[in-house]
Amino acid sequence: MSNESAWFTSSYSNAEGGACVEVALSWSKSSHSGNYDAQCVEVAACPTTVHVRDSKDKAGPQLAFGPDAWAAFVAFAGAQSVA
Template sequence: MTIPTAPTDAQLAAASWRTSSYSAANNECVEIAPVASWMCVRDSKDPSGPALTFTAPAFAAFVAEVKRTA
């Protein structure tokens, strides 16, 4: 399996970030954005800070497991 090249800082800055509809309006949540073959996650309190990047299949597996155990 070939892992795609991680998103660049410019791609992360241009990404369409969104928060969960369950999040409060006080910026204390995480935001996600799809960028190419990746799902990116960042802290809404620090949008210019670092982002975690996951391959789309790894992120989908994580979300499925959270839903399964919730």
């Protein structure tokens, strides 16, 4: 599991650096990811959103789920057999 935090400047901050607020997401690697980073998924949970990204492209696109949608996804994925 990674203890890395990713910091983001708030969209309400201005370009001159005044009134800047930064927030951090603490990313965790999936327990189903292998040691070779070939199929790694990381998640960062906040009170109202669960963020998901590919660990090989940390600056790339991310998905964001509400807690209920994430719980439904995890329940569905857990019920599936792995080939």
